[in-house]
Amino acid sequence: MRRVSLMLIVVVLISACVKEARVTLPEEGSPFLVVSHLKDPALTFVDPHTYEVVQTVPLEEAWQKMIQVNDAYLWALQKQSGVLQQLAKKEGVLTPLTDVGSGFSDVAFSEERNRVYVADPKTGQVHRIDPQTKSLEVSIEVAGVPDELLLSGDDRLFVLDVSACKVSEIDLNKEAVTRTFTVEDRATGLFFDGQWLWIGGHGAIGELNKSVYAYDVRTGEQVAEVEVGLMPIATIASADGHSLYVVSHGDAHLYEIDREAQQVTRTVRVGQNPNYIYRRDGALYVSNVDSDSISIIDEATFTVKKEVxxxxxxxxxxxEEWHE
Structure with a gap:
């Protein structure tokens, strides 16, 4: 009887995990800056022209990452459970994609291949998922614990193992690891500029990091180091690729780096504990976890236009274009 009761409990829990939910989304209009929140599980929709919050939608669990798989759907990775969730943009229906697994640490979408890749630290694998059928197609073995993913755009996927201080390079045509090299302690924030892989991070315990490092992915050799602020954790490039933008969450600044000269050219102060940076249409958006704000920076003048x-x-x- 006890065994039957336990089985019933498991069935109930599984059913609860896979149930759909419905959220109220903004009326038709586009585009919106969509922001996920870690402290207050929610989505915020910001008008990028007026800088006003249009709507905030509560969620049951915080989203740590979002990807657009097509015009109709957003996929997100839930922070605590590591479960993928699909949001139907028109209907506002949230569907947990539990059939492909849980406990994932990162997710990336290849538009060229129309495939989703997830890092699975439980199995030491990267899984390939078909977003149309929502089915797991292939699992690629990685030596270690995959924590962070970065698609290069040229049939390569970089996988960071934070605890082992290593990056593995996966050839997506062969679906196998072709190279592994060592990086700095507690690394994070992968960015590939077409030649070098740039990585920031927190640094060793007691020796906090203040630099971003560049690695030649052909050899795994560290070829450049640029000092920025304390604990740089996110990097993106300018539209022309000449500059890199680096967020250092330990000193609340955004840094511009001349990629060729490997020097900091401009800095601007943002909110407290900045964690994420996004670029669109001449503006840089920085999310500030502890200030509960979004810093909107003019890319040309490198000044803060608005703190939302x-x-x-x-x-x-x-x-996101909404209700297209």
Missing amino acids: PVAGGPHAMLM
Whole structure:
């Protein structure tokens, strides 16, 4: 009887995990800056023209990352459970994608291949998922614990193992690891500029990091180091690729780096504990976890145009066309 009761409990829990939910989304209009929150599980919709919060939608669990798989759907990775969740943009229906697994640490979408890749630290694998059928197609073995993913755009996927201080390079045509090299302690924030892989991070315990490092992915050799602020954790490039933008969450600044000269050219102060950076249409958006705000920076002048107050712990961002 006890065994039957336990089985019933398991069935109930599984059923609860896979149930759909419905959220109220903004009326038709586009685009919106969509912001996920870590402290207050929610989505915030910001008008990028007026800098006003249009709507904040509560969620049952915080989203740590969002990807757009097509015009109709957003996929997100839930922070605590590591479960993928699909949001139907028109209907506002949230569906947990539990059939492909849980406990994932990162997710990336290849538009060229129309495939989703997830890091699975439980199995030491990267899984390939078909977003149309929502089925797991292939699992690629990685030596270690995959924590962070970065698609290069040229049939390569970089996988960071934070605890082992290593990056593995996966050839997506062969679906196998072709190279592994060592990086700095507690690394994070992968960015590939087409030649070098740039990585920031927190640094060793007691020796906090203040630099971003560049690695030649052909050899795994560290070829450049640029000092910025304390604990740089996110890097993106300018539209022309000449500059890098680096967020250092330990000193609340955004840094511009001349990629060729490997020097900091401009800095601007943002909110407290910035964690994420996004670029769109001449503007840079930085989410500030402890200030509960979004800093909007003019890319040309490198000055803050607006500090937008939002719900607690803003994190991931993307610009979305809504109800297309």
